[in-house]
Amino acid sequence: MTPLTWPDGLSDTTPMPYRVWKVMHHVDGTRQAGDVARLAHTTLADVQARVDEAHRWVGQAVRREQQVEDATARVVTQCLAAAVGPLASVMVDEVLDDLGHPVTLSALLASLAAQLPPDRAQLFVRQLRERGMA
Known part of the structure; x- marks a missing residue:
């Protein structure tokens, strides 16, 4: 063995x-x-x-810790949309702009989660987990 x-x-x-x-x-x-x-x-x-x-x-x-690519940003947006609706795409775009480049997935998720009330943050995290991102 x-x-x-x-x-x-x-x-x-x-x-x-x-x-x-x-x-x-x-x-x-x-x-x-x-x-x-x-x-x-x-x-x-x-x-x-x-x-x-x-x-x-x-x-x-x-x-x-990998850099966020377009495909990853789309998945994050979909997960966030389950928690906040159509505002998700605007939120993701703003955070990506604020953080500059390169942006890690952990930085993106932390910034987005910080903007959400606890119940919405839990829903967001649950969606991320279902997709293997959290």
């Missing part, structure tokens, strides 16, 4: 839920899944699920 390793791109600052860090904290490139499960007080299946989840979180973190 091969020792578990961190996914490429994962760092101590990658935002992930506690349930993932609880397992990944014990992954060091020398321990096998059974050892990690024992140290994390969980099951082998849970260890594999959390390692898989860590891979997904790294992918999301990488996407958030």
Whole structure:
């Protein structure tokens, strides 16, 4: 059996839920899944699920730091439209103009979310999650 390793791109600052860090904290490139499960007080299946989840979180973190392209801006606009209606395209355009170029997805999403009341922000985030962007 091969020792578990961190996914490429994962760092101590990658935002992930506690349930993932609880397992990944014990992954060091020398321990096998059974050892990690024992140290994390969980099951082998849970260890594999959390390692898989860590891979997904790294992918999301990488996407958030990429520059916003037109296709990404369109998806963000669609997600925002579910929360605010047709005003979404104006909001996205204004934020993109205000932030200048290049704009990262994380900067765009943070600026948009800051303009929304909590209930609208939750709807926006839910739409982003459904599309794998948050």
